Structure formats: C-alpha cells, structure tokens
Amino acid sequence: xxxxxxxxxxxHLGLVGVLLALHWVLPIYHHTNLARIMVLAVFAMGYxxxxxxxxxxxxxxxxxxxxxxxxxxxxxxxxxxxxLPALGAGLLVGVVMxxxxxxxxxxxxxxxxxIVTLMFAQAGYLCVLYxxxxxxxxxxIVIAPASRILAGLDLSAETPRYLVAWALxxxxxxxxxxxxxxxxxxxxxxxxENEDRSQLLGYDPYRTKLVVTLVSGLYAGVAGAAFALMFxxxxxxxxxxxxxILPMLWVxxxxxxxxxxxxxxxxxxxxxxxxxxxxxxxxxxxxxFALLAVVxxxxxxxxxxxxxxxxxxxx
Amino acid sequence: MAAVTLLQxxxxxxxxxxxxxxxxxxxxxxxxxxxALIGPNGAGKTTFVGLLCGRVAAQSGTTHFxxxxxxxxxxxxxxxxxxxxxxxxxxxxxxxxxxxxxALAVQQTRPVDLRRSTLAALDxxxxxxxxxxxxxxxxxxxxxxxxxAMGLALQPxxxxxxxxxxxxxxxxxxxxxTLIQSLVPDKTVLLIEHNMAVxxxxxxxxxxxNFGKVLTQGSPADIRAxxxxxxxxxxxxxxxx
Amino acid sequence: MEGLVxxxxxxxxxVGLSLVFGVMRVVNVAHxxxxxxxxxxxxxxxxxxxxxxxxxxSVALAVCPLIVAGLAAAxxxxxxxxxxxxxxxxxxxxxxxxxxxxxxxLSFFGPDARAVTAPFSLRLQFPWFGYxxxxxxxxxxxxxxxxxxxxxxxxxxxxxxxRATQMDRTTAQAFGINVNRxxxxVFALGAGLAAVAAVxxxxxxxxxxxxxxxxxxxxxxVVIIGGLGSLRGTLLAALLIGLSDGIxxxxxxxxLAKIIATLLVAMVLVVRPQGLFGAKA
Numbered sequence: 001x002x003x004x005x006x007x008x009x010x011x012h013l014g015l016v017g018v019l020l021a022l023h024w025v026l027p028i029y030h031h032t033n034l035a036r037i038m039v040l041a042v043f044a045m046g047y048x049x050x051x052x053x054x055x056x057x058x059x060x061x062x063x064x065x066x067x068x069x070x071x072x073x074x075x076x077x078x079x080x081x082x083x084l085p086a087l088g089a090g091l092l093v094g095v096v097m098x099x100x101x102x103x104x105x106x107x108x109x110x111x112x113x114x115i116v117t118l119m120f121a122q123a124g125y126l127c128v129l130y131x132x133x134x135x136x137x138x139x140x141i142v143i144a145p146a147s148r149i150l151a152g153l154d155l156s157a158e159t160p161r162y163l164v165a166w167a168l169x170x171x172x173x174x175x176x177x178x179x180x181x182x183x184x185x186x187x188x189x190x191x192x193e194n195e196d197r198s199q200l201l202g203y204d205p206y207r208t209k210l211v212v213t214l215v216s217g218l219y220a221g222v223a224g225a226a227f228a229l230m231f232x233x234x235x236x237x238x239x240x241x242x243x244x245i246l247p248m249l250w251v252x253x254x255x256x257x258x259x260x261x262x263x264x265x266x267x268x269x270x271x272x273x274x275x276x277x278x279x280x281x282x283x284x285x286x287x288x289f290a291l292l293a294v295v296x297x298x299x300x301x302x303x304x305x306x307x308x309x310x311x312x313x314x315x
Numbered sequence: 316m317a318a319v320t321l322l323q324x325x326x327x328x329x330x331x332x333x334x335x336x337x338x339x340x341x342x343x344x345x346x347x348x349x350x351a352l353i354g355p356n357g358a359g360k361t362t363f364v365g366l367l368c369g370r371v372a373a374q375s376g377t378t379h380f381x382x383x384x385x386x387x388x389x390x391x392x393x394x395x396x397x398x399x400x401x402x403x404x405x406x407x408x409x410x411x412x413x414x415x416x417x418a419l420a421v422q423q424t425r426p427v428d429l430r431r432s433t434l435a436a437l438d439x440x441x442x443x444x445x446x447x448x449x450x451x452x453x454x455x456x457x458x459x460x461x462x463x464a465m466g467l468a469l470q471p472x473x474x475x476x477x478x479x480x481x482x483x484x485x486x487x488x489x490x491x492x493t494l495i496q497s498l499v500p501d502k503t504v505l506l507i508e509h510n511m512a513v514x515x516x517x518x519x520x521x522x523x524x525n526f527g528k529v530l531t532q533g534s535p536a537d538i539r540a541x542x543x544x545x546x547x548x549x550x551x552x553x554x555x556x
Numbered sequence: 557m558e559g560l561v562x563x564x565x566x567x568x569x570x571v572g573l574s575l576v577f578g579v580m581r582v583v584n585v586a587h588x589x590x591x592x593x594x595x596x597x598x599x600x601x602x603x604x605x606x607x608x609x610x611x612x613x614s615v616a617l618a619v620c621p622l623i624v625a626g627l628a629a630a631x632x633x634x635x636x637x638x639x640x641x642x643x644x645x646x647x648x649x650x651x652x653x654x655x656x657x658x659x660x661x662l663s664f665f666g667p668d669a670r671a672v673t674a675p676f677s678l679r680l681q682f683p684w685f686g687y688x689x690x691x692x693x694x695x696x697x698x699x700x701x702x703x704x705x706x707x708x709x710x711x712x713x714x715x716x717x718x719r720a721t722q723m724d725r726t727t728a729q730a731f732g733i734n735v736n737r738x739x740x741x742v743f744a745l746g747a748g749l750a751a752v753a754a755v756x757x758x759x760x761x762x763x764x765x766x767x768x769x770x771x772x773x774x775x776x777x778v779v780i781i782g783g784l785g786s787l788r789g790t791l792l793a794a795l796l797i798g799l800s801d802g803i804x805x806x807x808x809x810x811x812l813a814k815i816i817a818t819l820l821v822a823m824v825l826v827v828r829p830q831g832l833f834g835a836k837a
C-alpha cells in the first residue's frame with residue numbers, strides 16, 4: 001500500500017500509549033487481566049505472523065509457548081537462574097523448537113500440515129507428563145520469588161509486572177508492524193496468496209516459511225517465558241491442545257493478517273469468558289461457540305471486516 | 316549472425332502415464348532473439364516451457380542456461396538466475412494491489428528506491444495510474460499486462476510468455492508488440508502464441524511443436540512455406556512426419 | 557484377546573473417520589466426541605430402560621448410534637455444508653464442535669466416569685484359560701458391522717454413489733447425484749460407527765466426558781498409517797496397532813508408547829503422505 005505511513009504509525013503507537021496510560025487508571029482486577037492479555041497477545045502475534053500473514057495454519061503452537069515457558073521455568077528451577085537469563089533461555093528454546101518442528105512440518109501442506117503440527121504438540125505435551133520428575137507433570141512448578149526479579153523489577157508485584165508486560169507488548173507489536181511492512185512482509189503475504197507465483201518470482205517457499213516459523217517461535221517462546229515469570233507458575237495445562245486452539249481463535253476473531261487483530265481477539269475472548277463465567281461454568285462451550293461463530297459468520301474477523309469496509313490501508 | 320547461445324536443452328523428456336507429453340526434444344535459444352513456439356493444441360508447448368522454467372521436472376535430458384547446468388534447479392533458483400515466466404492462465408496475487416504485485420518482483424532486484432522502481436515498472440506497461448487498485452478487480456487485458464510487468468520487473472535475461480495476447484483487444488496487442496520489440500536485443504524472449512499475425516511480426520525464429528516433438532524450425536518465411544506445418548495445423552494428415 | 561478387542565473397536569472408529577475423510581475430504585476432529593457421545597448416551601439409555609441388562613443394552617446398541625448419527629447429520633447441514641466443505645474451515649469448525657460436545661457432556665452427564673453393565677457375563681472356560689464371552693461378542697459384532705459397511709460400499713447403489721462422489725464431486729453432481737445428501741449420510745455413518753464402537757466398549761471401560769481424546773488420536777494414527785481415505789489400509793492398520801498396543805505396553809510405559817506413536821504418525825505424514833499401506837497417491 002502506498003502512503004498512509006503516518007496514519008499507520010499513529011494508530012499503533014497510539015494504542016501502545018493508551019495501554020501505558022491505563023496503568024494508572026485501571027482498577028486492580030482489570031489491571032492484572034490486561035497484563036495477562038498483553039502477554040498472551042504477544043503469543044497470538046506470533047501465531048498471526050505464521051497463520052495470518054503467511055497462511056501457515058498450525059494446530060501446534062502450544063508446543064512453542066510451552067517451550068518458552070519450560071525453558072524459563074526449568075532454568076530457574078533447576079539451575080537457579082534469575083529472570084533475565086531465564087527469559088533469554090525461554091526465547092531461545094522457543095526458537096529452537098520452532099526450527100525443529102518447522103524443518104519437518106513445512107515439508108507438508110494444508111491438512112497434513114495441520115495434523116503434523118497437532119501431533120508434534122501432542123508429543124510435546126506427553127513428554128512434559130512423561131518427564132514428570134523434572135517438569136512436575138500435571139502439578140507443574142511454582143517459580144521461586146527470588147527468580148522472578150527481572151533487572152531489579154519484582155514481577156510478582158503489580159506495577160512492575162504490568163510495565164514489563166506493556167514493554168514486551170509494545171516491542172512485539174511494533175516489531176510485528178515493521179516486519180509486515182518490510183519487503184519480507186510482502187513476500188510472506190505473497191506465499192499465502194499464491195505460492196506458485198512466488199516461486200516463479202524466485203522466492204523459496206520452504207525457506208520463507210522456515211524463517212517465518214522461527215519468528216513465530218520467538219514470539220511464542222518469549223511470551224511463554226514471560227508468562228511463567230510474571231505469574232510464577234509453569235504447568236502441563238499450557239502444553240495442551242487448548243493452548244494451540246486459543247491463539248488461533250484470538251487471531252481469527254480479531255482478524256487474521258491484521259497487526260492489531262491478535263490483541264483485539266485476545267481482549268474480547270478473555271472478557272467474553274470472564275463475563276460468561278458469571279452466568280455459566282460452561283467455558284468450553286463459550287470457546288466452541290465462538291470458534292463456530294467466527295468460522296461461519298466472520299471468516300475475516302473483526303478487523304478484517306473493518307479493513308474490507310472502511311480502512312483498506314490497515315496493515 | 317553468430318549468435319551466443321543463451322539456453323540449450325538436450326533430450327528433454329516428460330511423459331504422463333503412457334502419454335509422451337515431451338519426447339526427446341533438443342532446443343536452442345540465441346541470446347537477444349525473439350523466438351516463437353507454436354503448434355496445435357495439446358502439442359506440449361506449455362509442458363515444454365514448464366520444463367525450461369522448472370515448473371515441470373524433466374524425466375531425462377539436460378538444460379543449460381548461460382553456460383551453467385540448471386537441470387536440477389528449482390523454479391525459484393532458475394528465476395533468480397534470470398528466467399522469468401508468465402502464466403497462460405493469469406496468475407497474479409488477486410487480493411493484493413497492483414503495486415504490491417509488481418513490488419514483489421521488483422524487490423528481487425534489490426533496488427535503491429523500491430517505490431520509485433515499482434512505479435517505473437508499472438509505467439512501462441501503462442498501469443501506473445492503477446497502482447493502488449486491487450489487482451483482482453482489473454479488467455482481463457490489464458491483468459495480462461500486469462502479469463507481463465511482473466515478469467519484466469525481475470529484469471530477467473530470458474522472458475518466457477505463455478500465450479500473452481490471449482483475450483487482448485487489438486489496441487492492447489499493439490501496445491504489447493511495441494513492448495516486446497523494445498526488449499531485444501538486451502533480453503531474450505520465448506513466446507508461445509496462437510495469434511499468427513503476432514508471431515510472424517515479432518519472431519526472429521519459430522519452432523513448431525507437434526505431438527511432443529519438434530516438427531520443424533526456421534524463420535517466419537520458412538515456416539509459412541512449410542507444408543508439414545500446414546498439415547499439422549489443419550490436421551489433414553497427421554502422418555506427415 | 558485384549559488386542560483383538562482393541563483392534564475391533566479401533567477399526568470401527570477409524571473406518572468412520574476414514575470414510576468421512578475419503579468421501580468428503582473433511583478431517584473430523586470431533587470424531588472422538590461422537591465416540592464419547594455414543595458411550596454417554598448408552599449410559600442414559602441403559603439407566604432409563606428397566607429390565608435385565610441384555611434388554612437395555614440391546615436397546616442402547618440400536619438407538620445410541622442412531623441418535624449420534626442424527627446429531628452428526630444436523631451438524632453437517634447446519635455447519636459443514638455452509639462452509640462449502642472447505643478443508644481448513646471444516647477442521648476449525650469441528651474443533652468448535654469438539655468443545656461444544658465436551659461441555660454438553662460435562663453439563664448433563666457430569667465429571668465422573670460411570671459404568672454400564674455388560675449385557676451378559678458368560679465366560680467360556682477352557683482347561684487352561686478362560687475367555688470373557690462379552691469380549692468375544694464385541695469382536696464378532698465388529699466383524700459383522702465392518703462386513704456390512706464393506707458390503708454397503710462395494711455392493712449397493714448407495715455405496716456406488718458414495719464412491720462416485722469421492723472420485724469427483726463435480727461430475728457426480730452433473731450426473732444428478734445429490735451431493736449434499738451423500739455428504740450428510742456419510743458424515744452420519746462415520747459418526748454412527750464411532751458411536752457403535754463406543755457402545756460396544758462401554759461395558760468394558762467406562763463412560764466419561766473426556767474419553768474422546770484417546771480414540772481420536774488412535775483413529776488418526778490408524779487412518780494415517782493405513783493411508784488417508786483407504787479402507788483396506790485402515791483395517792490393516794487397526795489390526796496391527798490394536799495387537800501391538802498390548803505388546804508395546806509390556807515394554808514401555810503407556811505415555812512413552814503414546815509419544816512414540818504420535819511422533820511416528822507425524823513422521824509418516826512428513827515422509828510418506830500416502831501412508832505405509834497406501835496405494836500410489
């Protein structure tokens with residue numbers, strides 16, 4: 001898209017600014033929620049980079065999130081690392097896991113790709129259970145308070161936790177924006193839209209998708225690591241298929257292939273479950289019906305529809 | 316004219332099941348020529364250029380491009396070495412803008428100013444004023460031009476065009492002819508074409524393909540005079556060769 | 557013996573999954589939930605029907621698969637058909653269904669595992685070992701039902717119509733086949749087979765709202781190893797996996813066995829997408 005640069009940056013920087021301002025405004029309950037949502041949105045941004053922009057419909061992103069989570073959690077738990085190197089460890093484990101899975105799974109396409117990623121994630125979940133003596137299995141690990149201090153900021157306290165989540169979100173969002181607006185972002189979209197054509201323009205589909213998977217793994221890994229350190233807990237439930245489905249649902253709901261989509265989707269879904277659980281305990285059904293509704297009635301998601309109708313320049 | 320050979324194919328073969336789509340074909344392209352590939356429907360023209368650009372894998376035979384063996388290279392590697400291909404059935408990024416379509420090709424050449432280079436490439440085919448239109452909404456003739464613009468924007472050494480004038484209006488064909496003539500001798504063009512007027516006017520040499528084999532090769536005048544070609548086209552006597 | 561029981565139930569479930577994928581090109585992630593609904597509804601039916609166990613169980617065996625098949629047909633009409641059977645969208649939709657069904661079972665059936673009494677407790681006693689008569693019945697029933705499915709697909713007009721639709725949807729439509737009705741029937745049949753398998757196994761295992769995960773994963777394994785959409789390969793793979801399941805778990809812990817199985821499935825898809833027993837493409 002030509003032009004619109006100022007509008008685009010103003011919009012995204014504006015959101016980041018508003019989220020910072022909310023730190024001083026929000027009541028404590030929503031304050032904690034929003035910190036959580038921002039970190040989960042980083043995970044979903046990673047999913048969006050793979051699925052929304054490049055068309056890689058993975059059903060196994062829980063593996064990458066859990067890799068980051070256990071990378072950080074275990075390095076504090078087993079080696080007594082502090083939060084900063086643990087965050088780095090989580091990020092690294094996420095990327096390495098993405099490299100391994102990507103190198104194999106990207107040899108398949110479409111439905112096979114979905115099943116292969118699903119199977120790898122399932123194997124990862126089972127491994128967490130199998131090595132229960134190290135990972136804590138179903139019960140998980142509680143991270144020691146001493147390991148939750150990131151460069152002097154105590155992540156178990158409200159204020160530093162929100163600010164770290166905000167910083168991570170801001171960096172993730174602006175990095176995502178820069179990526180998709182760079183020439184490489186166009187190549188990603190090209191792969192999604194017409195792989196055959198891209199190949200004849202000299203782009204290697206496998207290499208492009210592998211790079212995208214690594215970036216996606218980086219986002220998922222760092223989000224998993226931050227989530228573990230911020231909330232002090234690592235558990236097998238984060239490796240279940242549900243954590244592969246959730247980022248997909250957030251991205252689909254908010255708008256796949258829109259930079260702001262993952263945040264909007266995560267925010268809405270979080271509060272949808274939050275509000276509905278005061279009427280019913282049927283949270284599974286809320287997820288199920290939301291997924292069905294999006295697939296049936298809003299395949300482009302909220303911001304996808306907005307882009308189609310009103311804001312064609314939305315990246 | 317002691318032409319330099321840009322592309323050399325030897326013994327290229329491809330069959331589908333029992334059907335010999337391309338049967339042991341030798342083929343040379345001289346640098347800087349406009350070469351037309353003609354033949355009746357089903358002669359194997361699209362399969363043959365598919366073998367040259369790597370979309371179709373050869374079962375035997377070799378292909379050399381600019382002196383290097385490219386037989387085993389992927390389509391993307393061949394594209395990076397300077398072979399551009401435009402599809403017979405328009406294959407653009409229909410949901411992206413005209414600008415983004417061409418930018419994807421232009422950015423392969425690592426220009427200093429992507430935006431300016433892309434607009435220049437669009438200008439060449441007269442689409443610059445439609446840069447921000449979604450390409451799927453273009454008229455058919457403009458989509459064909461966009462397809463050609465993407466091929467050209469790669470700055471290839473060899474441009475392979477698969478039935479580029481199909482569905483174009485006469486005025487658009489004139490634009491196209493001027494465009495192609497302006498490319499040589501800097502680039503080499505291989506053209507699959509059904510419109511004989513275009514072929515006779517543009518081509519330096521013509522190769523006739525029939526039943527997956529080279530029927531004959533020569534200048535436009537030679538081909539016009541060749542009885543076997545006429546037989547193949549009229550279908551009167553398939554046993555002519 | 558245990559292995560053959562596992563194989564029988566697995567074969568029924570996997571053939572259902574394979575049929576749906578073969579004819580409709582739909583990967584039904586909710587297949588395990590149809591299995592679960594079969595077992596759960598069997599519990600309700602056997603509770604509601606008075607009389608000796610063999611009466612209530614027979615009713616359950618006849619009625620539950622029909623209920624589940626009806627539910628599947630409705631899901632096909634209301635959801636899958638509206639997505640025009642787009643492969644990726646239907647996977648997402650069946651994931652949605654999975655959650656909805658699980659929640660429904662949790663809300664109406666509760667979080668506990670519940671047993672269904674076997675219709676008879678006959679035991680065939682030989683001098684050196686004994687067989688549970690019910691397990692023999694399960695194997696026999698599975699063989700009968702699978703033969704019926706085979707007969708349906710190969711020897712009847714309905715089967716011909718299904719196979720024609722599988723080959724080429726557009727041409728089938730052009731020949732006046734009501735493709736939508738074929739799809740609904742196939743989806744119902746696939747779900748019904750999973751439900752039959754569940755009703756048969758429920759007196760041996762138990763009914764539980766999360767019980768769908770295991771058969772889904774195993775059925776996927778079978779279908780992928782046997783070759784996507786190939787019925788013969790599916791049966792062969794079900795036999796192999798059902799029999800090896802018992803042997804493998806003697807040497808490895810069940811979790812490790814599952815890890816190996818899932819990785820194996822993933823690698824088969826990466827290296828040999830047509831499956832181990834699949835024909836060419």
